[in-house]
Amino acid sequence: MFNIRRFDLEAETTQESTTTPTITSTNDRLAKLNARLNKNKPPTPTTTTTTTDTNTSQDSIPKDTTKPHQYKKDRDSKGTNEISWEKRAKELKDSDLVPNDVRLAMKAEAEAKAKAEKEAKKIPFAAAVAAAAAAAQKKEDRDEDMKDIEEEEDEDKKDQDGKDDQDKDQKEEEDRPALHLEGVDRFESEAAADAALAELAALVPLPTFETKEITALEKERAKSMGIPDWLAHPTLIEPDESNNRPITSKEFGFSERLIKQCRKAGIEECFAVQTAVIPVLMRARHLGDIRRAPGDLCVSAPTGSGKTLAYVLPIIEILSQRVVTRLRALVVLPTRDLCIQVKETFETFVKGTDLKIATSTGQNSFAHEQTILVGESHSNPNSPRVLGGHSRVDILITTPGRLIDHIKSTPNFTLQHLRFLVIDEADRLLNQSFQDWLFHILNAIHPSPERKLLGVDGSETIQVKRDYLGFPIHDAIAPGFLSSFFQLPESDVEDPKALSVQKLLFSATLTRNPAKIASLQLSDPQYVAVQEGGQDGDEKQKYTTPAGLTEHMIVCETSEKPLMVLHLLHHLQVRSALCFTKSVESAHRLYKLIQLYEKIRTTTPMEAPVVKEAGKDKKEVAKKAKKDSRNPDESGSEESSSDNDSDSDSEDESNSSSSSSSEDEEDEDEDDEETSDVEMEQAETSTPAAMDVDTTISPATDAIVVAEFSSDLPKSKRQSILRAFNNGEIHLLICSDLISRGMDLSPVSCVINYDSPVYMKKYIHRVGRTARAGKTGTAYSLVEMQEARHFKEMISKAGHWDKIGRINVKSQEVKDLVPGYTKALAGLKDVLVSSSRAGRKGSSRRSFK
């Protein structure tokens, strides 16, 4: 009964496992194959089983089941469930039918020994994978027929003797350090080994990248900071195009279906980070087995370098083999908008598979999300909990808070079948201690009775799911406690297994904080960093900006900052820009101000002369403005304001620019005087009602279309704003840091740091919204006088100062903007009051920072 059950459950894992290997060869030949694959390791003792089986792993089940009682665990003298392996091994040493439990114990011993050897040699996972692929490639070059094995061994021998130095590849392989090829040397049937080899042979060797050489000093420093060796010793990849590879390249091993979807999405090549990461993930599938974790991966690569696809593509490709829907990939992201974006990316490439994707972000009701995740069963208190849980989705993209809610409160929701745990924007998420989220996820991945599920305060914060007898429901695939109770025949499904989950961390600014990294409980991790070479020092290595990014700073007074934004918009023709402020409130104020300015500008043809003509009769001024607008060449420096001259709506910009070009140069004191004049003018003429306009201004004018984006807006509004921005309908999107990370808004050609960031990480993420995917972009940081020193220090420390150009904006350069600006400033208060009364009714205004 258990064999059948196990077969079914394992068949659920992948289609590969349902194929029927035919064992045709002798153990000697198998041993030779294993020995060839792993020359430095003696052949693993194998059983004399020659039965044709339906499942590779069933080879490990004893075939003689006539005496099931013989295969039960012995109790030791204390009556515990310990197994006297040694005794059993001695008894059955010479027996042909070595029972499963003994064989597994022997195997475990051999594995422990191999592991110790491996530890001593410290071969990085990537090297092992590369060597495995190289071995497979070599096999493809030769004859795959087993008859050739002996010839190959002869060749190997010749090479070892130094007699055949023409076979360079062969020699290179021999020169490589001794490797313990996990998974490969465990094949217990020739067919299984051949199948895996054939798959590996289809892949070309992993691309080789430079491994960072660390100096003794750096090593010492890393050690003193508690930074583990693997983190201080990344595999480095230059972020240049020479590391791109065509998607059809064999090193990725993509299926035709996926290649087709990539092409449809306009992806012909994989970027550097993808070239480095995807082959490693794809190969983990072949090398992994149930007793070995696939090896975790931390990836640091610049903004816009393509980290999302580096995990989306392999996850889809690997999971597309699954038969039964289980929750196998969990992607954790810091914001809802990012979850939606990543879901859309998955949906683009998942076409042609039946993988199901869902998000859980709290945007929908909890009950609704529960139904999506586990079906209707959650709503019925009498519906039984299914051992091992239940899932209607394969891939879940979620924010940490909502995920914890489901772990705690959704019956049958389980993370026990996870194959991938992706933590994107990892450093940001690791900074969030919200609900102890990481602790709960790690526990939910691998709950066990021994594990203490205690929160920081020592209380049991989350219950392991238990059955009615109080036994922990730890996994439907391995219901070990049942057999120990009822003395049922055992199978190897009871044996301890390594986690099959692979943790993947991604960020443009990955933390190297040892405590934070330790909290992830990474297993056999490796660190891949895409960064410019030739830099040294910790900080410098952490931050690489996109190659196409041009950076500027504008030092100015606090009060001049809005004017600088207008300068960028009107004089430098900045469009498709994101403007970051320090808070929601700040974003809202600036948004209203710019909007007001645009309204004034587009309804007041000649602004600059307003100052000089402020005292004149308005009608007369308006008339003159209109006349000049028809004859731009004649436009002079003497104009006045007209507040509501609708005819002039479409004429303003050429007029204002021509008037500004003819402005006399004036010093700042005079500008100040003008300001006060305009304020008076504004006080006389502006009415909030006239100025309160919609987020998107009438397209009938050439006004700069400005919008704000913040957490205060409802989801639908946020999505529609992002859509409009992506469609080029919004020229300036003023936002807080809600979208400073991860968001991929393709048209962004410029980033304005309205409030300059205090931390380098924030700077990197903000400016990284532009110059993505190999495009160019510009960033302007408005730095207040008193902040200039800190800003310079921050940028210099990151080795970045040389890249930032300084722009001095003289007062006369913005002179033409001053009248409208001061006018808008004067009207701002009223606008804010009226907008908070009208538009924000019912909205819980808060600062999210």
Ligand SMILES: Nc1ncnc2c1ncn2[C@@H]1O[C@H](COP(=O)(O)OP(=O)(O)OP(=O)(O)O)[C@@H](O)[C@H]1O
């Ligand atoms: N191989 C590729 N070919 C063409 N475009 C690509 C490729 N890979 C990614 N892109 C595009 O590059 C853009 C940036 O990718 P992505 O959002 O994954 O960057 P990222 O490294 O995650 O950036 P961030 O650190 O800001 O989150 C996206 O528009 C994506 O579609």
